[in-house]
Amino acid sequence: MNPEPRRITTDVAIVGTGLAGFAAAVFCLDRGIAAVQLGHAGALTYTTGYFDLLGYDRGRSIDDPWRALADLGATWPGHPLARLPRSTIEQAFRRFAEAIGDLGIAYVPPGATNVRALLPTGLAKTTSSIPRTMAAGAAALAEKKRTVIVDFIGLVGFSAKEFVTNFAADWPGLSSAHIGFPDLDGGAEAYPEVMARALEVRATRERLAARIRAVVGDADCVGLPAVLGVHAPDRVHAAMEELVGVPIFEIPTMPPAVPGLRLRELLEQAMPARGLRLVSQHKATRVDLRPDRIDFGYRDNFGEVVIEARTAILATGRFLSGGLVAERSGLRETLIGLPVEQPAGRGDWHRDDCFDVRGHPINRSGVVVDDDFRPLDHDGVPVHPGLFAAGAILAGQDWVRQRCGAGLAIATAWRAVDGVARMSGR
Amino acid sequence: MNFDADVLVIGGGVTGCGILRDLALRGIRGILIDRGDLNSGASGGNHGLLHSGGRYASSDTETAAECRIEGEILKRTAPQAIDACGGLFVAVEGDDEGFIARFAARCAAAGIDCAPLAVDEVRRSEPAISERAIAAYAVPDATVDPFRLTIEQVADARRLADSLFLPHTEVTGFDIDGGRIRAARCRDTRSGEARIIRARQYVNAAGAWSMAVARLAGCDDVRVLWSKGTLVIANTRLTRRVVNRLRTPGDGDILVPGGTVSLLGTTSDTVADLDVIRPTPEEVDRNIEEGSVLIPALAHTRFIRAFAGVRPLLLPTGGDGDGRKASRGFTLFDHVAQGLGNFATIAGGKLTTFRLMAERTGDLVAARLGNREPCRTATEPLPALERSSWTEPGHSARTWFAAKNPADSILCECEMVPKSTVDAVLEMAPGAEPQMPLRAIGVRSRIGKGTCQGSFCAIRVTSHLYDRGTYGGREGLGLMRDFLAERYKGTRPVLWGPQMPQAELAETLHCGLLGLDLIDARGQDGEPR
Structure with a gap:
């Protein structure tokens, strides 16, 4: 027997659970648009935690992102961020940062200029908005504060010595300390996620704070790998600062890392409570573009489900998240089969030098959209009046090299939701 | 920093390392240098195939016989670096019937143990082979870890004679006086620092770069053809044995298992510049297209990486420059006719025959040094460290x-x-x-x-x-x-x-x-x- 699929009706289906998908969900809820969000893991887990707006141009750092955005159209014709007015980008970015802050991960809102944030290699990177748990690090670098960087026995892939050595010329007051994390100091590999969850317990915080106090010396500031809690980092951070007695900041670590995990767990838990229908850990397997709606099919343990949506936002990301797939013969959009703007052949996808500051041509490939961010077919006509796209799947940008991933995800999600609102009459 | 030794060997590939150990076994202390690191050239950019000789049996009986003999010696003396997995030669529909018919006799002429197999039987033991296979022979091919081979030879030379390996050291010139090289002027390619190395004998085993090194010593008798070969590594072991296509050598016609992966190769394209050697998508596609005729799974296998090496093939005077047809044989140049009495170049050859190349070179160098110790590499096991x-x-x-x-x-x-x-x-x-x-x-x-x-x-x-x-x-x-x-x-x-x-x-x-x-x-x- 083949039971009828269960059906869910909604104003908008958001496909993708990365930053763009969740930003779209936030903006839809703000405007009272009923949303179903569908997706599997996604690449959100790999973020440093920093929200970039526009940080670099061919390896050169950008101080004033707003001016650079205004000029972007000249050097990057068709860049998604060059197609949006400053007011939209600013509004979207501020609103999303505020929403995330309300949920428990506060961000220092983007300012008029970019800031230099810390990388685990002991290099600085230019970004726009920093989580509160990391903010004191940028300030300590800017003011060259006497700072001790602490790492932990058994933590692999993060070295306080590496950080200190590589910043030495730029930041003379740095020193390092190697200590044991309470109960994880036997020498076996210690994972950031385990430490972060342990620090949600007050007793662990007190024991760790005592160990940190023992190595602070005359430092004005303490830097740690990002381990200050998963669910309530702002609370854990504040509590640790109080216990240690000096400002503390986190430094991003290699995956599996806490900042991305935090965002994902927080959004997955908090958004449904605010009215989002979230279908996580599932992937749409079938799409049906109908004249007045778009149907997305997926299967769960109980059989097939069909989401009947008046509109949809495609935020499925690139190769890592599965939105695009590379075949020897060319690049393909996986869910709907949308045309993908791409280099002529596989030989043109990448440059000879992997660190060429111009970035690889394949990075700019993706889905082409109109000014409302509706994907276009081969004739330049919207594929469906109610289908929008947002985030890294869009053509004409290089979010990793330009350091514009969060800005791209959030601002294009805003514009896509504008379109959804119009179609939904909200 | 300056160095002195009995012999300076230029080129940290498998041959240079073999020479360092060959000399050390005769009590001669050498210094080995490489502009990059161990196996930076062809020794690190090949199939890791220890040829039975079957590959060359149809075109070059002498090289085929050398491969057979050397393969047997290495299996005895360096078993730790070798997987004696065996090999197959397999033809598919459309392959040259005449070539197939002559194969067994050509192998016999080179002394290679070659047994005809029923195609059904081969496909039972190697299910990855195409159902379009029409003929198959078993040969004693094996695989070899060239990195282990070079590392252990250098380590053994250090143990035996305190010989030394200096990475990232490039020769920039020779001081020549009275028909002898007095010193090699070198440069640390990392720091840029100059180094002088003084030796009594100088050996050029620089592979693809041997022509350039010989010219630095004023010798223009070494002529090498650069034949670039690209290989691609599949992430699974598709066959138990080495599988060769039973035909005139072409792209993508040898699949070599290595541990848990398989190496497919290779292309052959003459190149003019050694500084831009990298595998290209086009070369990878050529290998896969040809390879999947014999092993259909290659068309949808996951590949981990590709790599390219340059075969330094000796160019005979009047040769037509086709890398596939050029000899796999080697030549030892004593450079006497060039007016030098303490310089030698060993060029051409194959991974499989490196020991023999080292032996011939060692014989010449030892004789020139008045050392009467015989070569011992054919019998002395390479210590497994x-x-x-x-x-x-x-x-x-x-x-x-x-x-x-x-x-x-x-x-x-x-x-x-x-x-x-x-x-x-x-x-x-x-x-x-x-x-x-x-x-x-x-x-x-x-x-x-x-x-x-x-x-x-x-x-x-x-x-x-x-x-x-x-x-x-x-x-x-x-x-x-x-x-x-x-x-x-x-x-x-x-x-x-x-x-x-x-x-x-x-x-x-x-x-x-x-x-x-x-x-x-x-x-x-x-x-x-």
Whole structure:
């Protein structure tokens, strides 16, 4: 027997659970648009935690992102961020940062200029908005504060010595300390996620704070790998600062890392409570573009489900998240089969030098959209009046090299939701 | 810094290392130099195939017989570096019937043990072979780990005669006086520092670069054709045995199992510039298209990386320059006619015949030094050193598991390489030095060789090297960047399917998290373009 699929009706289906998908969900809820969000893991887990707006141009750092955005159209014709007015980008970015802050991960809102944030290699990177748990690090670098960087026995892939050595010329007051994390100091590999969850317990915080106090010396500031809690980092951070007695900041670590995990767990838990229908850990397997709606099919343990949506936002990301797939013969959009703007052949996808500051041509490939961010077919006509796209799947940008991933995800999600609102009459 | 030795050997490939050990066994102390590192050229860019000789039986009986004899010697003297898995020659529908019919007789002429097999039987034991197979023969092909071979030879030469290997040391000129080379002027390619090496005898075993080195000594008698060959590594072992296409050699017609992977190759294209040798997507496609005729699974297998080497083929006077037809034989040049009495060049040949090449060279050099010791490499086993087996897949993991030390964290998760292995390589491996590059550690271990191709372990190993004080500044980041850029050359032509998400993740990690696109090769803040 083949039971009828269960059906869910909604104003908008958001496909993708990365930053763009969740930003779209936030903006839809703000405007009272009923949303179903569908997706599997996604690449959100790999973020440093920093929200970039526009940080670099061919390896050169950008101080004033707003001016650079205004000029972007000249050097990057068709860049998604060059197609949006400053007011939209600013509004979207501020609103999303505020929403995330309300949920428990506060961000220092983007300012008029970019800031230099810390990388685990002991290099600085230019970004726009920093989580509160990391903010004191940028300030300590800017003011060259006497700072001790602490790492932990058994933590692999993060070295306080590496950080200190590589910043030495730029930041003379740095020193390092190697200590044991309470109960994880036997020498076996210690994972950031385990430490972060342990620090949600007050007793662990007190024991760790005592160990940190023992190595602070005359430092004005303490830097740690990002381990200050998963669910309530702002609370854990504040509590640790109080216990240690000096400002503390986190430094991003290699995956599996806490900042991305935090965002994902927080959004997955908090958004449904605010009215989002979230279908996580599932992937749409079938799409049906109908004249007045778009149907997305997926299967769960109980059989097939069909989401009947008046509109949809495609935020499925690139190769890592599965939105695009590379075949020897060319690049393909996986869910709907949308045309993908791409280099002529596989030989043109990448440059000879992997660190060429111009970035690889394949990075700019993706889905082409109109000014409302509706994907276009081969004739330049919207594929469906109610289908929008947002985030890294869009053509004409290089979010990793330009350091514009969060800005791209959030601002294009805003514009896509504008379109959804119009179609939904909200 | 300056050095003195009995003999200077130029070129850290398998032949140069073989010569260093050959001489050491005769009590002669040598210095071996390479502009890069061990196996930077063709010795590190090949199939790892120990030829039975079957491949050359149809065209060159002498080379085929040499391969057979040398293969047998190596299986006896260096079994630790060899997997005597056996080989097959298989023809498919449409292949030249005449070539197939003559094969067994040609093998017999070279003394190669060649047994006809029923096609059904072959497909039962090797199900990956095409159902379009029409003929098959078994030959005693084997596989060899060229890295283990070079590392152990250098280590043994050090043990026997205190011979020395100097990586990243390039010859820039020779001081010649009275028909003899008095010194080699060298340059440290990392630091730029000048080095003078004085020896009584000088040996040029620089492979593809041997023509250039000979010219530095004023010798224009060495003529080498550069034949670039590209190979591609599949992430599974598709066959138990080496599988050769039974036809005139062409692209993608040998599949060699290596541990848990398979190597498919190779192309053959004459090149004019050695500095731009990298595998291309087009060459990879050619290998796959041809290879999948014999092994259909290759059309949809996951490939981990590609690599390219340059075969230094001897060009006979009047040769037509076709790399496939050029001889696989070798020549020892004594350069006497060029007016030099203490310089020799060994050129051409194959991985399989390196020992014989080293023997001939060793005989000449020893005689010139008045040393009457005979060559012993054909009988003296190559000591299997515990510390050089790190290049063997699974070895680190077994050692790590047996030691049961939880504090010995795994740094490379794909190949299960723990901290202790990296530490041991730094302390004991031939060519180890105080600020050892990640690439050099990679050559001497399994670091970077797994499915992530170093994306993760480069970060973890670099942090460890900073922690233990190996690196004390930005140069460590420059060396990590260099290692990743080198791995990328190999992954780039196989970036499709499941490899593309890996590449995107690498981009996110190496640029986004580490900022390596913002620094130059020395780790300094990059000059904006």
